[in-house]
Amino acid sequence: MEEFWDSFDWAELTPAEQALWGILGWDEASWQGEAEEPASEDKDWAELSDAERAAAEQLGYDQEYWDAN
Numbered sequence: 001m002e003e004f005w006d007s008f009d010w011a012e013l014t015p016a017e018q019a020l021w022g023i024l025g026w027d028e029a030s031w032q033g034e035a036e037e038p039a040s041e042d043k044d045w046a047e048l049s050d051a052e053r054a055a056a057e058q059l060g061y062d063q064e065y066w067d068a069n
Contacts (some may be wrong), residue, residue, distance in 0.1 A: 002069055005059070023055035 010028040021031070025038025040052055045063040046050065048056065056066060 017059070020055040020059050023051050 008033040013021065024040040027035070029035035030037055040048065043052075045053065045056075045066045048066075
C-alpha cells in the first residue's frame with residue numbers, strides 16, 4: 001500500500017482521498033515532504049482514534065498492514 005500511495009503527488013489525489021489523509025493529519029506540505037509527517041505515522045493501529053482508523057480502512061489499510069509499516 002505504501003508504494004501505491006507514494007506514487008501520487010498530493011494534487012493527484014481526489015478530494016475524497018485528500019480528506020481521508022487529512023483525518024490522518026496529512027496535508028500537501030507533509031505529503032510532499034516539505035513538513036514533518038503527522039503523529040499518526042508513529043501510532044499503532046490500536047492508538048488511532050476511531051476516525052483515524054475509519055479513514056485508514058477507507059484508504060485500504062487494516063491493522064496487520066498498518067502495524068507492519
